[in-house]
Amino acid sequence: MTAAAPIEAVFGRTADDDLAALVGDNAYLARPVGDGLRLASTWRLDRPISAWRRADFSGFGDAIADEAEFRALVAEQVEHRRETIALDRQHRASDRWSPWGASQGGSVYAEGVVFHTTASHGGFKLDDACNAAMPAALRVEGGWYEEDCDWAMVAFGFPELFTAYERRIAEKTLRDTYPERWEAVHGRPLAPGESFSNDRRLFELAHAQDWIVVSASRSLSSPGFVQCVAALGGKRDRQPLRCFLVPDEEYRPGPHGFVIDEDRHETWELPTAPDA
Numbered sequence: 001m002t003a004a005a006p007i008e009a010v011f012g013r014t015a016d017d018d019l020a021a022l023v024g025d026n027a028y029l030a031r032p033v034g035d036g037l038r039l040a041s042t043w044r045l046d047r048p049i050s051a052w053r054r055a056d057f058s059g060f061g062d063a064i065a066d067e068a069e070f071r072a073l074v075a076e077q078v079e080h081r082r083e084t085i086a087l088d089r090q091h092r093a094s095d096r097w098s099p100w101g102a103s104q105g106g107s108v109y110a111e112g113v114v115f116h117t118t119a120s121h122g123g124f125k126l127d128d129a130c131n132a133a134m135p136a137a138l139r140v141e142g143g144w145y146e147e148d149c150d151w152a153m154v155a156f157g158f159p160e161l162f163t164a165y166e167r168r169i170a171e172k173t174l175r176d177t178y179p180e181r182w183e184a185v186h187g188r189p190l191a192p193g194e195s196f197s198n199d200r201r202l203f204e205l206a207h208a209q210d211w212i213v214v215s216a217s218r219s220l221s222s223p224g225f226v227q228c229v230a231a232l233g234g235k236r237d238r239q240p241l242r243c244f245l246v247p248d249e250e251y252r253p254g255p256h257g258f259v260i261d262e263d264r265h266e267t268w269e270l271p272t273a274p275d276a
Helices: 067-087 128-133 151-157 164-177 179-186 196-206
Strands: 009-013 019-023 026-033 036-043 059-064 090-092 105-110 113-117 122-126 144-146 211-218 225-232 242-247
Touching: 009 067, 019 067, 026 059, 026 067, 036 067, 059 067, 067 164, 122 151, 144 151, 151 164, 164 179, 164 196, 179 196, 211 242
Parallel strands: none
Antiparallel strands: 009 019, 019 026, 026 036, 036 059, 090 105, 105 113, 113 122, 122 144, 211 225, 225 242
């Protein structure tokens, strides 16, 4: 039997002179954007790296500090593929019905831990014994864990069945999606900046009675300003809405919204429809 070819990364420069890499069938690009670099990826480019173009990539990931960080992320993907091979997950035919429809097959991570795919979605099914072994704060009744977010709980409960890369992503997913569950299993509160959803909750609590921008556009009548429509607490269903002018250089909405300073930001009136 011929030994499998070793998993390695191949680096090169694209036709646009961007740093790129190939790991197996997966292609990665350090794509220049306005604020630096951003990780882009795609699958099965059938041309040499020197012929790749930015338009070939549609999947965009996190911001990258520099090319050194890009190389580190690619190295992580190489190790992820090596670990995945070593875990030797087996595919098994299945006619099981899942919460997302009929299973088209399952990837067996271990006996009692199976990832099912369907025509539209997928997720893990843990048998009764494996589900009972999950930390109580992460356990889902019935043992079905969907693939977008809930899978991270399975990775936390059975870390030996996942690669280092998967465990890192699971940790971030758990913090960002289920901060209360994360706090329960770690026994400490999340600090500001550790969880997107927890930071949003804190932001909403702190600014429940402030005007938060819900829509914005450059002002044609007041050059150099952004016309902002704001709602109390950023809740669009809270009436009335109010309108403010914010200087271009100041308007930076941030991850949770832009807070209006009523003492500094000038108001303007929304145009009203003429009477019929």
